[in-house]
Amino acid sequence: MTDQTEFPDNDDIHAAELVLGLASDDDRTAGRRRMATDPTFAAHVVFWQERLAAMADSIDPVAPPARLKQRMLAQVFPAKRVSILERVWLWQGISVAALLFAGYLGVQLLTINTQPNQQPAVLAAQLVSDTGPLQVLAVIEPVSHEIALRRIAGEARADRSLELWAILPGQAPISLGVLPDSETARILVPAALRSQAAQFTLAITDEPLGGSPTGGPTGDVLAAGPMTTL
Template structure:
């Protein structure tokens, strides 16, 4: 191949092939190393890039869809997400509440690598604290399951009464999520309409007769209410 050409011309041809992406596989590693370490050869390659790019001169610009930019910026600048439980730890510290909540969220969350989607999905949480501080309920919306994990770390229903959990979307009437069981921890499914706006919800607990409100709206004292925040 190089029988009639001078080494200089040969280098130039190799550089042109390299810029075009024609370098045969057997020569590729060597050529790439030369391009990275040999300034004269790198200059040849750059000159060929400069020459060949003129083939794109008559390619008309096409505005890409907006999602391309959004995805690029999402890929580069998305805040690093940490797994759900880690976020709970960061939020609450190693508190009794967080440990109790870890039990509700499940051992799997502690040990399994979260799926990329689960890691990316926002996690919302709130701490519901009664006026006197006696009642304390930690709630975390678990996007991997679409439900709320609840941990009552302090307080209980009044004698002969029940605690009922409500979700309140902006400018909407409270929607009952059911009566909290006697157990300290539980999971409550969030209806999909509410799950879709999980980040905008306020959670509340009201004092109700056993079995809960019969009217569909809170009837007793609102013992605690708090908007969710993103962890």
């Protein structure tokens, strides 16, 4: 038996061993759990993590191969075959409308075998700009034919209005209306355009207060995006 009284043992040492990875598996599990509940012990761990991480300064950076980034991104953002629910989650800015519709779609999916062509698509667009801050999410609700809009970032310029346009291939932009100052808005899609909604590109322009005086856009395009099927 070694001389136990000489054997250094306290919370600070346990914290250091945890950070160094010297703790046994059991101690490690217990230590991690304790950190989540015991701020004093957690402070010891943070002390050691912060101090010992300085050792990494002696490690030279090594550029990883480019394919690693692609592989990692493919894992974090699976591009294809994203479930409807995940997509709905991505569009959480309009979550209520989208979730309601997901429920509706669920009902539709149940009947899909008998009516394969009756499944309506949820259309959504993310209106953004490379140069400005304005970001707006839009979802077209197929039952009410309303566009539910949520402004995520940016706003109208001082004493100016934001106007929403639907653009169809080869046609002049069609005004859908002036957006209110609020973050959310609902705008009815004119009946004549409803069947072509999937081809829309939505755009928001900077216009004089109250909207374009000419019927066509007159100001800068502040954000735009094509409709995609959610």
